[in-house]
């Protein structure tokens with residue numbers, strides 16, 4: 001059975017085991033090898049992950065089956081005082097995608113956002129990441145805007161921002 005667990009600094013290695021495979025695979029036909037290397041170090045070094053968890057209030061979750069980690073997600077509530085939760089990262093290992101694990105993580109994000117009375121969930125996705133865009137459309141996100149972000153070293157992120165309203169019953 002797949003379970004979703006909260007992750008903390010003791011799981012940094014577990015997150016990196018998944019990200020080292022899932023992240024380059026997701027962007028292998030979208031970004032250059034140099035940009036992949038730069039962004040991996042920027043977002044997934046020990047220092048960066050620790051800072052995200054302990055300073056930036058990014059909450060990490062891992063999808064786990066027995067002793068194997070299959071995916072991860074990080075979210076930030078009330079991002080930039082918007083009253084909305086941002087999904088910073090959601091990645092599943094390539095060979096277990098489209099088996100419902102992304103949905104389990106998204107449901108976790110929705111439940112966590114409800115606990116904070118958040119009004120919506122939003123995220124950035126690369127404009128050419130058709131696989132992820134298909135998932136967001138299927139799970140009722142709408143296209144909110146486009147965004148080009150300069151991330152240094154001559155690299156940019158050419159993104160859509162997708163958003164999904166939180167429904168309270």
Ligand SMILES: CC(C)(COP(=O)(O)OP(=O)(O)OC[C@H]1O[C@@H](n2cnc3c(N)ncnc32)[C@H](O)[C@@H]1OP(=O)(O)O)[C@@H](O)C(=O)NCCC(=O)NCCS
Nearest residue numbers: 026091092097098099100101102103125131132134135138
């Ligand atoms: C995007 C991602 C997180 C989705 O997770 P997943 O586990 O593959 O998706 P799920 O199996 O939970 O899919 C949930 C639903 O969306 C559908 N779906 C998933 N990907 C889809 C796609 N590309 N197009 C259309 N529908 C899709 C599924 O069929 C399923 O529908 P159902 O509920 O009717 O059965 C995962 O594919 C992934 O990690 N991709 C690579 C990393 C990445 O690009 N992350 C996002 C960065 S912004």
